[in-house]
Amino acid sequence: MSMRVLLVEDDRELRSILCESLRLEGYLVDTAASMAEAQALLKHSQMPDLVLLDLGLPDGDGEVLLQSLPAGTPALVISARQQDGVKVRLLDAGAADYLVKPFSISELLARMRAALRHRGVHLRPALTRYQQHGLVIDLAAHQVSLHGELKHLTPTEFKLLARLVRNAGQVVTHRTLLADVWGAEFTEHTHYLRLYMAQLRAKLEAVPADPHLLLTEPGVGYRLLAEAENG
Numbered sequence: 001m002s003m004r005v006l007l008v009e010d011d012r013e014l015r016s017i018l019c020e021s022l023r024l025e026g027y028l029v030d031t032a033a034s035m036a037e038a039q040a041l042l043k044h045s046q047m048p049d050l051v052l053l054d055l056g057l058p059d060g061d062g063e064v065l066l067q068s069l070p071a072g073t074p075a076l077v078i079s080a081r082q083q084d085g086v087k088v089r090l091l092d093a094g095a096a097d098y099l100v101k102p103f104s105i106s107e108l109l110a111r112m113r114a115a116l117r118h119r120g121v122h123l124r125p126a127l128t129r130y131q132q133h134g135l136v137i138d139l140a141a142h143q144v145s146l147h148g149e150l151k152h153l154t155p156t157e158f159k160l161l162a163r164l165v166r167n168a169g170q171v172v173t174h175r176t177l178l179a180d181v182w183g184a185e186f187t188e189h190t191h192y193l194r195l196y197m198a199q200l201r202a203k204l205e206a207v208p209a210d211p212h213l214l215l216t217e218p219g220v221g222y223r224l225l226a227e228a229e230n231g
């Protein structure tokens with residue numbers, strides 16, 4: 001099951017980098033650029049499993065939001081404020097952790113896993129690099145190559161492939177793929193999958209009609225050959 005994260009950050013560039021990194025890691029991400037947006041999301045949409053909270057927001061201080069979060073929802077503060085007093089106060093006020101900007105994405109992800117572990121949720125770092133039969137997929141760098149030749153994928157093709165990489169070796173059902181790549185309202189649109197899988201195979205398989213990497217599990221879903229598997 002995917003964990004839902006509410007990202008509260010008014011810096012547009014940082015928000016979009018974080019959002020994309022978290023989605024690649026398999027999180028469902030809602031974003032808010034202000035206190036008002038965050039409060040509206042907390043009130044009207046599904047409760048997040050974890051909140052990433054910037055402090056300096058255009059319409060107030062993230063600290064106020066921290067106080068209003070429901071008990072049991074871990075909040076990681078992400079802020080440029082690095083005075084000890086601030087950190088201590090927020091940790092005492094219930095923040096699960098405090099990261100001073102700038103921080104590395106991998107440290108953020110590790111601390112998120114730690115915060116969720118305290119709530120009994122055990123996540124493994126997701127696969128972000130895949131290599132098999134000359135195909136190299138680097139999700140973080142957004143690069144796909146086959147026998148050393150860079151392949152251009154459309155954003156949707158890349159999302160679909162990334163979803164399969166994250167569960168390489170395991171079957172991912174049609175429903176899950178459709179929901180994660182296109183959205184929850186598209187879970188019946190299996191023709192999208194057929195179309196996009198055919199496009200991916202045309203770009204990445206030696207013989208698209210006889211795939212060895214992007215495998216069909218009839219009636220269930222698709223599976224990317226595991227890295228150790230012989231295909």
Ligand code: CA
Nearest residue numbers: 010054056057
């Ligand atoms: Ca800010």
